[in-house]
Amino acid sequence: MNISKRINKIPPYLFFEISKKIKKAQSEGRDIVDFGIGDPDIPTPNFIVDALIDEAKNPVNHQYPESDGMPELREAIANWYKKRFDVNLDPSSEVISLIGAKEGVGHAAFAFLDPGDIALVPDPHYPVYSRGTWFAGAECHFMPLIEKNNFLPDLAAIPDNVIRKSKVMWINYPNNPTGAIADDKFYNEVIEFGIKNNIIILHDAAYSEITFDGYRAPSIMEFPKAKDISIEFHSLSKAYNMTGWRVGSVVGNTELISALTTIKSNLDSGLPQAIQHMAISALNSDNSVVSENIEIYKTRRDRLISALELFGLEVNAPKAGLYLWIKVPSGHTSSSFTEYLLENLDIVVTPGNGFGDSGEGYIRLSLTTPDSDIEKAIERLESVNLNI
Ligand SMILES: Cc1ncc(COP(=O)(O)O)c(C=O)c1O
Numbered sequence: 403m404n405i406s407k408r409i410n411k412i413p414p415y416l417f418f419e420i421s422k423k424i425k426k427a428q429s430e431g432r433d434i435v436d437f438g439i440g441d442p443d444i445p446t447p448n449f450i451v452d453a454l455i456d457e458a459k460n461p462v463n464h465q466y467p468e469s470d471g472m473p474e475l476r477e478a479i480a481n482w483y484k485k486r487f488d489v490n491l492d493p494s495s496e497v498i499s500l501i502g503a504k505e506g507v508g509h510a511a512f513a514f515l516d517p518g519d520i521a522l523v524p525d526p527h528y529p530v531y532s533r534g535t536w537f538a539g540a541e542c543h544f545m546p547l548i549e550k551n552n553f554l555p556d557l558a559a560i561p562d563n564v565i566r567k568s569k570v571m572w573i574n575y576p577n578n579p580t581g582a583i584a585d586d587k588f589y590n591e592v593i594e595f596g597i598k599n600n601i602i603i604l605h606d607a608a609y610s611e612i613t614f615d616g617y618r619a620p621s622i623m624e625f626p627k628a629k630d631i632s633i634e635f636h637s638l639s640k641a642y643n644m645t646g647w648r649v650g651s652v653v654g655n656t657e658l659i660s661a662l663t664t665i666k667s668n669l670d671s672g673l674p675q676a677i678q679h680m681a682i683s684a685l686n687s688d689n690s691v692v693s694e695n696i697e698i699y700k701t702r703r704d705r706l707i708s709a710l711e712l713f714g715l716e717v718n719a720p721k722a723g724l725y726l727w728i729k730v731p732s733g734h735t736s737s738s739f740t741e742y743l744l745e746n747l748d749i750v751v752t753p754g755n756g757f758g759d760s761g762e763g764y765i766r767l768s769l770t771t772p773d774s775d776i777e778k779a780i781e782r783l784e785s786v787n788l789n790i
Pocket of ligand 1: 440501502505638
């Protein structure tokens with residue numbers, strides 16, 4: 403039996419490997435605290451689950467859904483964009499729903515890339531940008547995100563011969579894994595770059611709702627000419643604790659949305675309608691669920707940063723997102739420090755190099771760990787000082 407070459411080209415999915423390690427440690431009876439994947443521990447709010455329960459009983463929702471989402475959901479997404487970003491979208495041509503942002507991000511490669519094309523991909527990055535590109539037979543040109551540049555890609559450093567072959571650029575702010583945010587100047591420059599070089603800008607805004615200390619994350623659609631060249635991916639996973647229900651959206655340029663819909667309608671049948679009703683109730687709600695979540699994550703962020711600093715690490719407080727991006731102590735690599743934390747403190751973190759070569763020298767901690775586990779980890783961290 404032979405499987406396709408594209409499967410062999412792909413490294414194992416990062417979090418799959420980490421969960422194997424966790425299971426092994428747990429089977430040895432160890433009490434593991436897991437700061438790995440960004441999967442909210444807080445349950446989906448009752449009013450959102452109630453929408454599912456009600457709608458599950460309606461036979462209308464027992465049949466195939468449309469791949470691009472019910473008109474009511476597309477309208478709820480457009481209304482949410484208006485309320486949240488003051489952006490106008492036509493729900494019939496500029497908005498579709500996704501089976502989680504991950505599905506749209508993966509399928510985007512098939513809509514926009516041909517074999518031999520280049521995708522400009524940040525390094526480090528959410529792994530689906532590169533995996534989708536490779537599955538589509540295209541190549542990645544990695545744009546390093548380094549601290550000196552505030553974890554923004556240096557557009558001037560992209561060689562001309564690469565630009566000529568590039569069809570898309572992925573950007574993602576608030577950023578996973580670095581926790582960085584982008585300023586208005588960056589968004590304007592990226593849009594200009596895209597228009598000048600005929601490169602589609604794919605903005606992944608999955609973390610736009612989780613922001614701290616008065617920061618408000620923009621939508622790329624707020625910036626002039628964004629709709630000429632870009633689309634924006636969104637997710638209900640993080641803001642509404644809905645990772646298990648798989649709801650996302652993509653909005654923006656009509657032609658790009660239509661191309662992605664062609665891929666989707668041929669490969670998937672969209673979101674179960676009862677789940678679409680959950681999304682409608684979340685998007686139409688006041689913002690209190692999101693504000694409560696932000697308070698929880700902010701408290702965790704601050705508690706953990708104090709403990710990590712006492713432990714001997716330098717940590718910058720992120721203004722957004724669900725992650726701490728932390729330099730490993732000197733003498734360690736991402737992998738060796740990840741191993742050190744697992745073997746000595748039973749703490750699981752994600753090695754930064756798992757998100758790309760420029761992530762080497764960092765680890766990522768997710769704030770989606772239950773408070774009781776965070777307290778356990780803090781006790782363990784306080785029992786050791788790296789500098790002694
Ligand atoms: C940057 C980024 N985009 C997209 C996603 C996927 O979101 P969803 O749960 O909607 O598929 C994630 C999930 O961790 C992410 O980190």
